[in-house]
Each structure stands twice: as C-alpha cells, then as structure tokens.
Amino acid sequence: MIVAEQKPLDEIRRTIAPYEKILILGCGTCMTVCNAGGEKEVSVLHSALKVAQTRGRNEAHSFLEYTVKRQCEFEFLDMLVDKVKEVDAILSLGCGVGVQVLAERFSDTPTLPGVNTSFMGASKEWGVWDERCAACGECRLAETAGICPITRCAKGILNGPCAGSKNGKCEVNKDTDCAWILIYERLERLGQLEKMRRYYPPRNFCPIPRPRRLVSKVDINLGGNDG
Amino acid sequence: MYPAQGDVFKSRSNDAVKKTSFNHTLMPPCQAACPLHMEIREYVDLIAQGRVMEALQVIRNSNPFPSICAYICSHPCEEVCQRGQVDKPIAIRALKRFAVEFGGDRMIQPKAETTHEEKVAIVGSGPAGLSAACYLRKLGYPVTIFEAYSELGGMLRVGIPQYRLPREVLDTEVRRLIQMGVEIRTNTRVVSLDLLFDMGYKAVFITVGANQSRRLGIEGEDKPGVVDAITFLREVNLGLRPSIGERVAVVGGGNVAIDAARTALRLNAKEINLVCLESRQEMPAFESDIQAAVDEGIILNCSWGPRVIVGDDRVTGIEFIRCTSVFDAEGRFNPSFDESVKISFTAETVIIGIGQIPQIPEDFHLRIGKGSTIRVDPITLTTNREGVFAGGDAVTGPATVVQALATGRQAAFRIDEYLQHRYPLVGRDERETLTGNLLPKTIEMIRKLNRFEPPVLSPQERAEEFEPVELVYDWENAINEARRCLRCGMGAEILFQDKCATCLTCLRICPYHVPYLDDSGTVRIPVEQCQACGICVAECPAKAIVLRKPQDRRHIDEELNHVLKSATQSNFKPLIIGFCCQYGLYGTGTLASLWREAKAGIWIVPVLCVAKIETEHILRAFEMGAEGVFIAGCGQEQCAREDTAFWALQRMEKARKILRQIGFESQRLQAFNLHANDEDLARALDEFSEQIGELYLASAIGQEVKT
Numbered sequence: 001m002i003v004a005e006q007k008p009l010d011e012i013r014r015t016i017a018p019y020e021k022i023l024i025l026g027c028g029t030c031m032t033v034c035n036a037g038g039e040k041e042v043s044v045l046h047s048a049l050k051v052a053q054t055r056g057r058n059e060a061h062s063f064l065e066y067t068v069k070r071q072c073e074f075e076f077l078d079m080l081v082d083k084v085k086e087v088d089a090i091l092s093l094g095c096g097v098g099v100q101v102l103a104e105r106f107s108d109t110p111t112l113p114g115v116n117t118s119f120m121g122a123s124k125e126w127g128v129w130d131e132r133c134a135a136c137g138e139c140r141l142a143e144t145a146g147i148c149p150i151t152r153c154a155k156g157i158l159n160g161p162c163a164g165s166k167n168g169k170c171e172v173n174k175d176t177d178c179a180w181i182l183i184y185e186r187l188e189r190l191g192q193l194e195k196m197r198r199y200y201p202p203r204n205f206c207p208i209p210r211p212r213r214l215v216s217k218v219d220i221n222l223g224g225n226d227g
Numbered sequence: 228m229y230p231a232q233g234d235v236f237k238s239r240s241n242d243a244v245k246k247t248s249f250n251h252t253l254m255p256p257c258q259a260a261c262p263l264h265m266e267i268r269e270y271v272d273l274i275a276q277g278r279v280m281e282a283l284q285v286i287r288n289s290n291p292f293p294s295i296c297a298y299i300c301s302h303p304c305e306e307v308c309q310r311g312q313v314d315k316p317i318a319i320r321a322l323k324r325f326a327v328e329f330g331g332d333r334m335i336q337p338k339a340e341t342t343h344e345e346k347v348a349i350v351g352s353g354p355a356g357l358s359a360a361c362y363l364r365k366l367g368y369p370v371t372i373f374e375a376y377s378e379l380g381g382m383l384r385v386g387i388p389q390y391r392l393p394r395e396v397l398d399t400e401v402r403r404l405i406q407m408g409v410e411i412r413t414n415t416r417v418v419s420l421d422l423l424f425d426m427g428y429k430a431v432f433i434t435v436g437a438n439q440s441r442r443l444g445i446e447g448e449d450k451p452g453v454v455d456a457i458t459f460l461r462e463v464n465l466g467l468r469p470s471i472g473e474r475v476a477v478v479g480g481g482n483v484a485i486d487a488a489r490t491a492l493r494l495n496a497k498e499i500n501l502v503c504l505e506s507r508q509e510m511p512a513f514e515s516d517i518q519a520a521v522d523e524g525i526i527l528n529c530s531w532g533p534r535v536i537v538g539d540d541r542v543t544g545i546e547f548i549r550c551t552s553v554f555d556a557e558g559r560f561n562p563s564f565d566e567s568v569k570i571s572f573t574a575e576t577v578i579i580g581i582g583q584i585p586q587i588p589e590d591f592h593l594r595i596g597k598g599s600t601i602r603v604d605p606i607t608l609t610t611n612r613e614g615v616f617a618g619g620d621a622v623t624g625p626a627t628v629v630q631a632l633a634t635g636r637q638a639a640f641r642i643d644e645y646l647q648h649r650y651p652l653v654g655r656d657e658r659e660t661l662t663g664n665l666l667p668k669t670i671e672m673i674r675k676l677n678r679f680e681p682p683v684l685s686p687q688e689r690a691e692e693f694e695p696v697e698l699v700y701d702w703e704n705a706i707n708e709a710r711r712c713l714r715c716g717m718g719a720e721i722l723f724q725d726k727c728a729t730c731l732t733c734l735r736i737c738p739y740h741v742p743y744l745d746d747s748g749t750v751r752i753p754v755e756q757c758q759a760c761g762i763c764v765a766e767c768p769a770k771a772i773v774l775r776k777p778q779d780r781r782h783i784d785e786e787l788n789h790v791l792k793s794a795t796q797s798n799f800k801p802l803i804i805g806f807c808c809q810y811g812l813y814g815t816g817t818l819a820s821l822w823r824e825a826k827a828g829i830w831i832v833p834v835l836c837v838a839k840i841e842t843e844h845i846l847r848a849f850e851m852g853a854e855g856v857f858i859a860g861c862g863q864e865q866c867a868r869e870d871t872a873f874w875a876l877q878r879m880e881k882a883r884k885i886l887r888q889i890g891f892e893s894q895r896l897q898a899f900n901l902h903a904n905d906e907d908l909a910r911a912l913d914e915f916s917e918q919i920g921e922l923y924l925a926s927a928i929g930q931e932v933k934t
Contacts, residue, residue: 033730038768047846
C-alpha cells in the first residue's frame with residue numbers, strides 16, 4: 001500500500017493562499033488506510049483550516065469537501081466535474097499519482113498536493129507503517145528469504161551484512177533491524193543457508209528510464225507465427 | 228459559524244444522511260423478555276446520565292403503573308440480562324423504583340378524553356383489569372370496572388402483602404384511574420354477561436383472576452385451624468387480624484406460600500415451618516423472596532409430601548412423607564413418595580398454599596379449558612362469545628403482575644380494534660431482537676462491576692411490622708448501577724460498506740476484540756458482542772462506521788450547535804467550551820453546577836463518554852470562537868468501558884498538534900478528571916479559566932498593536 005503523511009498545515013495554507021474557493025479532495029483507498037487523506041482527515045483538515053482562518057487576517061477561503069474512492073482513476077474523477085467548476089483550486093489528499101491524474105483530468109484548475117507521498121509499506125500496528133518495497137523493478141525476494149535488502153538495508157547492499165551490523169541492529173539507527181541478519185535467520189529457518197554463500201552481482205544501477213509504463217494487455221497475433 | 232456539514236454542496240456522506248436517520252438498534256434481551264416490552268435499555272441509560280425525569284417518562288410510555296412494578300415486578304428482564312453472563316444482571320427493577328421515586332411520579336396527572344361512545348365493561352379490578360381500563364381510557368372509551376370486593380386492586384390488594392407493595396402506591400394509581408374518568412363499581416359481583424350487554428356495554432373484558440385455592444385432598448383438611456393461603460392473605464390485607472397459633476406450618480413452595488409464611492411471621496407467630504414437595508432448587512417461588520423468608524427466620528423443609536393433618540377438635544400438627552421426585556421422566560408433575568420416611572410438625576395453624584384456580588360463574592357461558600381457565604384466542608383474547616374478551620390469571624392460571632398488565636394493554640388494543648371494526652394488527656411494529664450470547668473472549672475483556680443492591684430493612688426490623696422491606700437507592704448507587712448496562716444492540720455498525728477501505732483500524736483498536744474479518748475479507752462488527760463504546764466510530768478514517776442509535780450519532784454535534792447559539796447570545800469573552808462526560812457529571816459538584824447554572828463564559832457540552840469526542844469536534848469548538856477548550860472525562864478507573872480515556876487523550880493530542888501549527892498555545896486545550904475531588908477540580912478549572920483569560924488578553928492587545 002502507498003503510505004503518505006499530511007503536509008504541515010503552514011505549507012498547506014501557503015499553497016492555498018492565492019485561491020478563494022477550494023475543494024478538499026480525499027482518496028478512499030491507500031490514503032484512507034494510512035490516515036493521511038480519507039474522509040475523516042478531509043473533515044479534520046477542513047476544520048483546521050477554518051480555525052486557522054479565524055486567527056489569521058486577510059484569509060477568506062471557502063471550502064468544499066469530498067472523498068472519491070480512488071483519485072488515480074479518471075472514471076472516479078468524472079463525478080467531480082460539477083464541483084470542480086465551482087472552485088478555484090483542488091487541494092488533493094491523494095498520493096502523488098492522484099494529484100497528477102487530477103491535474104490531467106481537470107487541466108484548467110490548479111491541483112495542489114496536501115500530502116507527502118512517502119513510500120510503499122505495511123502497517124506494523126495501528127498507526128505505524130514501515131517501508132517494505134522500493135519498486136526497483138528487479139525483485140530478488142526469492143533469494144533473500146522474502147526480506148528485501150534494497151528497502152530494508154540502509155545501504156541497500158546485495159551481499160550483506162556489512163560491518164555496521166551490531167547485535168542484529170543497524171549502525172545507522174539502532175532501533176532498525178539489520179536486514180541481512182533477518183535474511184540470515186530466515187534462510188537458516190528455511191534450511192537454505194547455502195544461499196548466503198553465493199555472490200550476488202550488483203544490481204543494474206543504470207538510471208531507470210522514466211516514466212515507466214507497464215502494459216499487461218497483449219497484442220493479438222492471429223496467425224500465431226513467432227517472430 | 229460552522230456550516231452544517233455540506234450545506235455548500237452534497238458530499239458522499241451527505242447523500243447517505245437520509246439513511247442514517249433510521250434507527251438500527253436491535254431490541255435488547257431485557258426488552259424482549261418484558262411482557263410489556265418496556266424500553267429498559269433507554270431508561271437505564273437515562274438514569275446513568277442522571278436524567279431521571281426523562282427516564283420516568285420512558286417508563287410511563289410503556290407501563291401503565293410503573294410504581295406498582297417498581298415494587299413487585301418479577302423482573303424477567305433481569306433473568307436474560309447480558310450482564311449476567313459477565314457478573315450479575317443489572318438491578319433493573321430497583322432502578323425503576325429509583326426513577327419512580329426521584330422522577331416525580333407522584334406529580335404526574337394523566338388526562339383522558341372520551342372520543343368514542345361505545346361503553347366497555349371490565350369485570351375484575353386486578354392488574355389486568357386496571358391496565359385495560361387505563362389504556363381504554365387513553366383510547367377514548369367510557370370504561371366501567373366491576374369489582375366484587377369493597378376495594379380495587381384484586382390480587383394487588385388482597386393477595387400481595389403490604390411489606391411488598393405499600394397500599395398508598397396502589398391507592399395513588401387507582402386515584403389516577405378515577406381522575407382519568409374510569410367509572411368504578413365496587414361491591415358489585417357480576418352474575419350475568421347478558422345483563423352487561425343489556426346495560427349498553429358494547430364489549431366486556433373478563434379478568435376475574437384465580438382466587439380459588441387448590442385443595443390437598445388429604446385427611447383432616449377441613450379441621451378448624453386449617454386455612455388456605457389466599458383466604459388468609461385476603462383477611463390480613465383487608466385489615467382483619469385472623470388469630471393464628473404460635474406454631475404455624477405452611478404447605479407449598481410457591482410465592483403465595485412464601486407470602487403467607489412471611490405474613491404469619493408479622494402476626495407474631497413464633498415458629499414457622501414452610502414445607503414443600505419440591506427440593507430447594509425446584510421451588511417455584513422467586514429466589515430473592517425465598518432468601519428473604521429464610522433471613523427472617525422461616526424454616527424451610529423441602530421434599531416432603533403432606534399425608535395427614537392431625538388433631539381432635541382443632542389442628543395439632545401435620546405429617547409428611549418423603550417426596551423422592553416431583554416430576555416424572557417426561558417432566559410432568561407426578562410426585563413419587565417414600566412412605567417409610569416420615570416427619571411431623573406440631574402446629575396450631577396450618578396454611579395451605581399449593582396453587583389457585585379461577586372460578587368462572589357458569590352463567591357467563593364461557594368455554595372453560597384446562598385448569599378451570601377461560602379459553603381464549605391468544606392473539607385477539609376473544610372468547611366463544613362475541614364482544615367478550617378475557618385475560619389475566621383467569622385465562623393463564625396464576626401468573627405475574629407484569630404479565631397481567633401486558634394482557635390488559637393487549638386487551639385494550641384488541642377491544643379498540645373490535646369496536647372500530649378493524650382487522651387486528653398484531654406484531655406490526657415488532658423490531659428485530661438481539662440474539663446470541665457474549666463470546667468468552669468478549670466477556671473476558673468486559674470490566675467486572677459489582678451489582679449495587681438497594682438497601683433493605685434488617686430482618687429484625689421487618690418481623691415487627693408491615694413496612695416495605697426494600698428501600699430505594701440513593702443517587703450515587705442508582706447511577707453506578709445504571710452505568711453497568713452493556714447497552715446491548717445499540718453498538719457500532721459499518722453502515723457504509725462501500726466506503727470501508729478495510730483498513731482494519733476498528734479491528735485493531737477495539738478494546739473488546741469485536742470486529743473480525745469474514746471469509747470474504749469483509750470487516751464485520753457482530754452486534755451482539757459490541758459494547759457501544761464508540762471508539763471505532765470516532766477513529767474510522769473512512770467514516771464508514773456509525774452507532775446504531777441515531778441520537779448517538781448526532782448528539783455531540785447537536786449539543787455543540789446548541790451551545791454555540793446560547794454562547795453567541797451571551798457574547799461573553801473569553802468563551803470556554805468544555806466537553807464533559809454526562810455519565811460522570813453527577814457527583815462532580817463543580818461541573819454539575821457549571822452545567823446547570825452556567826458560570827459566565829464557560830459552556831458545557833455534555834457527551835455520552837469522552838471516547839466519542841473526535842478531533843474535529845475539538846477543532847470546531849475553537850472555530851466557533853472558543854478561546855479555551857477542556858475535556859472532562861471520568862478517568863479510566865471510573866468508566867465502565869475500556870480504553871476510553873486513552874482515546875480521548877489521543878484525539879486531544881492530535882488537536883493540540885494542529886492548534887500549535889495555527890499558533891494556538893497548547894494550554895488552551897486541557898483534560899480534567901471528573902472524579903478528582905471537587906476542590907481539586909474547582910481549582911484546576913479556575914486556573915484554566917484564568918490562564919485562558921490571560922492568553923485572550925495578550926492576543927487581544929497583540930492584535931490591537933498590529934492594527
């Protein structure tokens with residue numbers, strides 16, 4: 001799941017300053033789950049901005065609030081057409097994808113981000129999220145016992161652990177587990193310790209040509225002729 | 228001012244607002260078990276909030292004579308109370324007594340207008356008859372009650388001893404009926420129903436009760452000194468003092484036998500032996516009454532069958548043989564005895580209370596069924612004669628007062644339908660009932676709380692007179708007892724499944740581990756387990772969860788808006804808004820008086836537990852112009868629910884974080900414990916308002932300087 005964090009209120013207030021009517025738009029999927037931009041957070045932000053207005057001078061915004069199921073799909077945004085007509089800007093509490101899809105769909109209305117999209121991760125417990133995947137495009141989890149060294153090792157090294165590993169913790173942050181110790185322990189558990197003996201050649205560090213595109217539909221080849 | 232949610236546009240949630248006005252609560256087991264279907268959960272909750280007059284109003288809505296039930300109801304509700312699975316059931320009857328005494332029941336003066344001309348006759352003035360009379364008057368019919376004895380009340384007057392139901396209580400209710408315009412004909416035994424129809428009555432309700440004592444059928448039963456319990460109780464209750472010996476034997480194990488034994492004690496009998504067929508566990512009398520009898524010194528002798536009453540001219544004793552079992556393998560009454568084991572009691576008086584049967588005059592020409600009772604259609608209460616309805620003990624055999632009251636009410640509605648030529652609409656409004664027990668894991672998490680019993684007179688004090696044995700709660704105990712209620716069937720539900728992002732917040736934070744994922748991956752909140760604490764409702768990031776009771780959903784918003792209106796009118800600065808737990812407001816002199824008298828500038832928003840306050844509510848208070856906001860909860864120790872204080876503080880901290888970013892000082896938002904002693908609370912509150920005053924002054928000056 002995509003994890004994000006709401007931007008500081010000051011920053012939000014600065015970005016919306018030039019606009020009078022603003023639509024605060026929540027997202028009903030990842031942003032709801034990570035408590036950054038679901039319907040509830042939209043209301044809280046709405047209230048917070050209004051409280052701020054009572055304090056500040058020369059601020060006379062009016063807000064609308066709404067939450068769509070997923071901001072990253074054009075179809076969900078179609079139902080916003082009438083609302084967007086009424087406003088000067090959209091303050092999106094969707095992830096970076098959502099903000100951009102919005103901007104593309106409503107090309108005449110400024111679209112402002114309300115959250116900082118942080119990482120892809122999992123929930124450790126209520127209110128705590130940990131990064132788990134860096135979307136590197138070359139998954140090695142089969143060799144590393146289902147634990148990603150690229151994400152979870154501070155250095156992202158493929159042949160660990162390094163000398164900075166102390167008592168199973170990382171030298172960068174002693175509260176963080178050393179990913180390579182975790183990998184070792186789990187390989188031992190699985191009876192696959194021989195995988196530790198292998199040398200893993202470096203990852204392809206060539207810059208990934210961005211933006212990436214993924215096509216899951218196939219081209220139809222009626223004759224079935226290869227090549 | 229804060230615009231009501233979505234007054235500018237319709238949000239996704241607002242489209243659903245219409246749906247949310249529905250009441251999704253399930254009927255709790257207590258209400259389902261009550262023959263009158265009283266809204267027990269609602270009035271117990273109102274008592275817990277200290278709103279006793281409203282509680283009484285709820286009680287009066289569905290009970291014609293709450294003061295009578297408050298004393299002697301057999302409380303089937305308590306038998307099924309879910310709290311009973313955790314520790315002990317809520318003391319519902321005692322709470323009703325509290326509401327009646329403290330809610331001003333004596334002041335209530337019901338009125339009724341005659342809107343129909345069809346006259347209705349009620350034969351018999353027991354609880355069923357009185358109840359029918361009350362409701363028929365409310366429906367607008369002229370009603371006449373015919374009573375064979377000199378006073379109204381039936382078994383309430385001649386059967387139930389005064390120490391259980393004071394006569395003033397009954398007299399008050401009877402007086403109210405007269406005020407409502409019920410015509411009373413006492414000392415009038417109805418001998419023929421035809422005569423009633425000839426007198427112009429269009430419908431008759433027969434509720435003559437079951438007054439004929441069953442006979443033992445053993446030798447010596449007609450000797451002087453042998454009396455049946457019903458006659459004995461009637462004589463005592465009508466003010467006669469029948470002479471009884473020093474040693475009394477009472478035969479029977481039911482409520483009537485117990486009443487007779489306890490009454491004999493109050494007539495100065497020295498040794499009272501209560502002898503019954505049943506074993507101690509099988510005795511049909513209410514356990515609390517049996518215990519009271521034992522406390523007062525009555526000797527129980529169980530599993531004995533009477534064989535012969537001995538004596539020459541008068542009774543001198545009674546002999547019993549061992550009863551080995553009362554019921555046969557199929558559960559039918561079929562006692563078997565062991566003749567070789569015998570016991571005998573010396574007694575100058577033998578009272579026989581082994582059950583009663585109705586005695587229906589033959590001239591009524593009614594079809595009689597099993598146990599000499601009148602046969603009726605159980606739904607419409609009609610008999611074999613047109614326009615003649617019957618109910619109460621005369622139909623069911625000896626039953627409870629609350630059942631009789633319910634039958635009386637049912638009869639009133641059925642008679643109304645009959646007279647207005649309407650098809651009987653039975654069970655039209657029935658609501659879904661909560662079924663299913665609490666799971667062991669839920670029980671484990673629910674806090675165990677002692678049941679507060681109302682005080683009783685000591686056994687020594689009791690034996691001397693006919694004063695009521697049970698006293699009424701004081702405020703503190705009543706409220707503490709009411710707060711034990713688990714509020715079954717009104718918990719949280721995922722009303723908007725389409726909004727649910729399956730984030731699992733509810734599942735992770737529920738203190739009772741109630742929400743779960745079903746096989747299809749959908750989150751479910753089983754209603755029979757939910758404790759209605761409201762924590763998940765306030766935390767759900769998708770706002771998909773609501774409380775089942777519409778009032779619970781709107782409560783804080785409405786109170787807040789109300790406060791805003793009043794505060795705007797007063798225009799006193801600086802404005803302080805306090806969210807206070809309504810359950811904890813009692814006993815906290817400072818806040819309670821603030822709430823009632825409103826100290827200048829401080830406005831209290833009563834909330835039903837601080838766990839229901841959301842960050843948004845706090846922010847809204849500031850938005851409304853509050854210079855300071857405080858939350859006053861009961862503290863985790865005093866709250867009947869788990870984790871409530873933790874979540875209230877979480878939300879407060881979250882609000883503080885936001886407020887700091889806006890430039891509000893953290894001191895402007897504080898939490899107090901309502902159960903701190905009054906002085907501490909008063910001081911903390913004074914300090915708080917002083918602090919807010921200073922902050923307000925400083926910011927006002929600051930603004931002045933800038934402009």
